[in-house]
Amino acid sequence: MAGFRISTYHWPTEGATVPAAARGADKLALARQLGAYATIDYSEPEWPKTIRKCYASVDIALDGVGGLLGHQIVDLVTEGGTFSGYGMAAGTPTVVDGDIARARNVEALTIEQLNPYQTVRPTRVARLLAMAARGEIAPVIGASFPLSDAAAAHRALRDRALLGKAILRP
Template identity: 45%
Template sequence: MRAVWLTKFGDPSVLVPGEAPDPVPGPGQVLIEVTHANITFVETQFRATGAGPFRAEAPLIPGNGVGGTVAALGPGADPGLLGRRVVSGTGGSGGYAELAAVPADGLFAVPDGLPLDQAVALLADGRTAVMQLRAADPRPGERALVLAAGGGVGSLLVQLAAAAGATVVAAAGSAEKLALARELGAAHTIDYREVDWADRARAEPGGVDVVFDGVGGAIGRAAFDLLRPGGRLDSYGLASGEWTAITEETATARGVRLVGADRSPHALRTATEHALTEAAAGRLRPVIGRRFPLAGAAAAHAAIEARDTLGKTLLETGR
């Protein structure tokens, strides 16, 4: 099969197209004929340094999320899965390929009417957005600030927070991303490349009750300072390269709370299922900004690192 190899840790050029043996599904596994592979920001960090939630040594085939059709079954797998459209995590590797062997009990059936590419776009970002929304619990009439509002998770959080009745304040780093946020339901938009962005947010709309922080660093800290008493800071990402450094004591002194998502297996599964169901019903729109062929994985990683993407970026095998 065709695949992309991470030959060593480094810049995007270490992602090299090549051949690999077809995987064979083991007991309780299925073989997915992959049409789309998900790319996350975390994967770009792993490629660069080897650090992150995945524990593996190069060379390997990277990729932690795929979508396609079940093409073969391992011993003990449900025969009813054969031919089904599914999305699945891979456990951290093996996704940038035409075929992927994954545990059958980790599959998510793609609802009827939902295109497969949209389901793949929701596999990681959809569940993350739903879990963060449940953790911060924005209420009708509250103001919710979404950082990195033009990204895969941020663009979904804009929609989810607005649907929950919150007034959404979207912050991002380009006019195009802010325009997307307005289209998705943001009432206010702020370019956080501007040095006075936090002062502007404090003056209009006048502080916030919830911060969804997928950026971290100085921007996350400035967003924390915008929280009003009773507010919640939900830090779930570090696109800046570092977490927002706020202690419980600092938050308590301000009268705000630090919240985090329930990441139990049950919570992960129900959040993914909820995102897929909402999208199938037309209530949640995954934004697929760019698509690259499988052999273009290096270019896809470079575009994500250059902040030259909107929403989700996908690899496509052409199958």
């Protein structure tokens, strides 16, 4: 959700409509609280049809889940759009078939897309920290665990039981 929070801060000012897809009522409520224009529960079997019904196009899609869900997201991207796969919470990353991407004129990006940004990373980190200091963005912390209970934190993340990130403290 932290990445989502940043994107809702920027994109509406550029005229974009930023919906959020999540699984379950609690995560959808959090997405609405963080500023999502609309929310879609991707545990519903017909969720891609709901997206197509509600939006004329999906120009940019960000996928932090991967697996089958990631491939469903790729299928939603409009010809000439961009798919960015940056995570694999489902266990596997989304691998986009190059021939399909070229045929649909879809730019398919992976986590490796971030490598060229390493030179500007300090500037971006400073900007994000300044935004956080002003209260414009904030991480979503789901739970805090003592370092001695790191296994419980990992289980909570694996089981997708948290609304936000897990923090380990000394």
